[in-house]
Amino acid sequence: MAILKHSLDDHHVLGATTTDAPVVEDTIEARRARRMAALKKVAGIWSQRPDIPADGLEYQRELRSEWRA
Template sequence: MELLEAVSRARQTGLADVAKEELFKALASSKPTDDRDDTANAREARRQARLRALAPSSGIWDGDPDKPKDGVAYQEEMRAEWS
């Protein structure tokens, strides 16, 4: 996380942009070279790598007790006001 924040400051861009770019790099380098490499274990390893890459970018409401934890529930609540 500290490395991503340092890169973000150096590039003068948002942390989410840097995290997204690094995630895409990690995903591109983890693609199997052929179908034989696409075992259940390999798929699970790639899934875990994606989750580790995404964990630091949990959103702008992270840690704010006044904001909803469930985005879908919040969206439905907001839309209910329109009807």
């Protein structure tokens, strides 16, 4: 919450709201759970592609084999 101070020691609160918004828990465990939930949404997005190898290392080697030395 920002406070604007005038020269006469009169304080005005800026950005104060009276809504009852839910408080988001910001502990290490909560952040880890949110990160894992986001990662699980994108995990395996290429798993159903028949044109690339399922093994990531094999896919990387296949890509690098096309590079010029």
